[in-house]
Amino acid sequence: MNIMRIIQILLLLPTLVAFSQTPFNSESHQVTLADIKTNTFEKDTTANALIIYEHGKSWVHPGTYKLTTNEIRKIKILSKEGFDQATVKLYLHKKSGNDYQKVENIVGTTYNMVNGNVVKSKLSKKDIFEEDYNENYDLVTFTLPNIKEGSVISYSYTLSTPQYLMWNYKGWDFQHKIPTLYSEYETSIPGNWEYNIKLVGGKKLTVNTVDVKKDCLEVSGGGKANCLESVYAMKDIPAFIEEDYMTTEDNYLARVEYELKTFRGFDGTVTNYTKEWKDVDKELKTDPNIGKQLSKSIKLEDVLPISLINNINSKENAALIYEHIQKNFTWNEKLEIFKDVSIKDLIKDKSGNVGSINILLHNILNEKGYSVKPLLISTRQNGHPTKIYPVISDFNYLVVHLNIDEENYLLDATDKYLSFDEIPFRCLNQYGRLLDFNAGSEWFDIVPKKSDVFYEAKLHIDDNGDIVGKIVSKRTGYHAYNYRKSYFKNKSAYIENLQNNTAYVNISNHNTVESSPIHPVFNEQYNVKYQSEITGDNMYLNPFFVKFFSENPFKLQERSYPIDFGYKDSYYYTLKLDLGDQYEIIEKPKPVVTSLPNKAGILFYSSSTFDNELSLTFRIDFKEAVYTPEYYPYLKKFMNKIVDVQNNSLVLLKKK
Structure with a gap:
């Protein structure tokens, strides 16, 4: 891995050193008398709770080779509305064979001032619960005891993640629904794993240091790896509060994310996970739900009335074809574009998901001789797709791009109230990826008419x-x-x-x-x-x-x-x-x-x-x-x- 290249990139990230003074001890997880006695947060008087200090540290365990993360938080409860901060929920990947993600060493304490004395209430093991959440995750929940207005809670735990899940190195949220005085994340990444690292949310780092540690990881047979060790921190982070006229909060919450780019084994094997768009285009061309469906020919007489088949190609006839698909096929309210897409089943059942309906529209227009391409979109609630590198899972929607006489039109036949050249409001997410399996895909700006x-x-x-x-x-x-x-x-x-x-x-x-x-x-x-x-x-x-x-x-x-x-x-x-x-x-x-x-x-x-x-x-x-x-x-x-x-x-x- 080119560690120096990553160091250079990260050092370009902006930093900020200013930090407002408060009576809270935001320099460590140790609970002080000032933490307990101070019951207001002047910078945000509407806050019902406050994260005074939080720290995370992730590294690859030298014995188990699992990704190990230790997290600790200290939170001030300012009002009854903040009591829910005392309940912690951890979603853990289910078992895969004999390996699974797990949480250990859960420790928690509540601090209260009673008659001038500090009273500590420890988290009991009987108050830690595990349940089967869904097909992908188990849920571990615990609630700190004896919560009151003015309480300070402190808790920590250790997450253990098996190596097969390290395609997604543990990310870190600096921003939450309540204000945070100090949030720090330390990472140690062996050179075997090379990640795309992305700072999201537009907020500036107060601490941003990168170093290289020699021979941090050893394996049997004499294999060794250097580690990229980083420390990121932010201070004085406001609460994230949702308001009208916004897309998903995932676009804006301050955090650092990782996606595996390349893995290099000690035996010399190299596996590339993040590819260039030309490689992704090739994969999409053979994908059974995208490329294979887009390549299917359509017997127009099975779908369209003869008048629309015989009409010359024009904007007016394209609008009539679009309207015909709108009226005769019903969206089943599912957004799948990489799952259960079948225009054959759609023609038979008259109902299908987004991918099926709009690929059918694409194929009919293509069969009729129009210039059409599929446009991959991420909906407003799904977040902006990253432009830094291809992440195909960022997309969850597909519409049709139609070009007539050098004019571009975007079509979506899932909604019976949409006009021609109108896509749903949920799709107005600034840009999408226009697929062209011959010339290559490109970014396309979504600019709706006024x-x-x-x-x-x-x-x-x-x-x-x-x-x-x-x-x-x-x-x-x-x-x-x-x-x-x-x-x-x-x-x-x-x-x-x-x-x-x-x-x-x-x-x-x-x-x-x-x-x-x-x-x-x-x-x-x-x-x-x-x-x-x-x-x-x-x-x-x-x-x-x-x-x-x-x-x-x-x-x-x-x-x-x-x-x-x-x-x-x-x-x-x-x-x-x-x-x-x-x-x-x-x-x-x-x-x-x-x-x-x-x-x-x-x-x-x-x-x-x-x-x-x-x-x-x-x-x-x-x-x-x-x-x-x-x-x-x-x-x-x-x-x-x-x-x-x-x-x-x-x-x-x-x-x-």
Whole structure:
């Protein structure tokens, strides 16, 4: 193994030395009086518990050649909501032959202050439980005793992992659902094993040292290996708190991961585990669930009506073929693309998994003469696939890439409410791998079209002083998808929900225009009647009969991971209110114009009057699908302004 190369790579990782002072002893696992007496964490007053110190150490045992990991943690319980931190769950790989992963030397203590004295409560062996969790894992669980608000718990254990599982060296999480003051991980990796090492989460290491230890591992017959010894640490790590507009937490939790690249035996054998994409492409070409299925020819007359077979190839005919597959084959809600993929069974049963349905669509379009390729995707909840080296298990979804006249379209026939050139929101995960078994695969950026919402309200004040008129709306992209799916699944429930979401407004004569379950635009219109709030001769009116955001979705003090909307979008609302002969405007809303840094988002609000008619325009533009964490305080302020404008804009009318 090229140890110096790894050292150079790791030394390039950024480091950070600043660390805030606290009364807690974050320098060791020893519990101090200050740890027990201190019952607040000023840096995060919302925290219900705090990891004061944690340390892990992994090495290959020189006698058993098993990967051995020792872990120790010291945690402060700040409130009752943090009591669950006293329960530890360890998932262990089941036996394979006579070998298996196991945990040993579980030790734990709870420290409490009682009448001015420190009372220790030891973990008993009878409180350690093992169960059969599933077909792959056993579960070992233990709970520290005598937990109270203010308790400090300390526990440790040793994991023993057999050599056959060392394809995945023990990774380490620096970040958790509660804050961490200090987290350190030591590793010793014999030169026989060469790993791809990846730091995830974007946080900086406080400690990052690498050294080489000579002859750290010896085997019978005189074989010896040097070891790469590393120490990684982070300090003052905030809790990871989930919030709206994010993909899976696995994309952002600060941690170090390992994947075996090459194993070199003492007998001279070399086994490569991580390959280049050209090697993976060859394997996928012969894979029974991918390449073998993609190569199957289709008798078009067994699947398509004769009219679609005879039509010339065009975007319009491709859309009709796509719609035919949507309507006639049902997704079984399973995401498999490397398991149980069979277009033969799909044609027979009319139901199948993602791989089967979209490979069928691919093969039909290919048979018809269209230029199509499969696109491997990792869904938003599955995490971003790594681009550093091929990891085929990172992918769990497949869609069809279609090219017509130099225009690219992405298709997914699993959902009966998707439009042509629209893939599910779960697939909007920035990029995928476009397969081409002749020219070689390549990365492909997933860039959905912008989605828009338009509302136009034309209203007037009737003889009773009520505001009546018509609202017309238009939605495109994913906004249209969400509404047409809700509407065409249950029209009466949709209209009832529309009425319930517009308090103090009565809705009647609802109808849709040129809409269908897969039409890319969802148009609707309905009549409204609003009984105004009248005080004496004055009427106070909030002109927003439709609100885009009822509250600010961003509530964290700070957010360390991106704000991922999935797609760019805009919101438009216009109002024309004819006051007639009864009222006149004596005060109208103040205009608002604000934007995000670099014009990455715009809020525009203005009003005008002419001939006793109020005209109002409200527009929101989000010009990015994904915003970096640096935008969070600005987005939070931006959304506050949006909510404030919608909730607190008042028009004061006076009777003539």
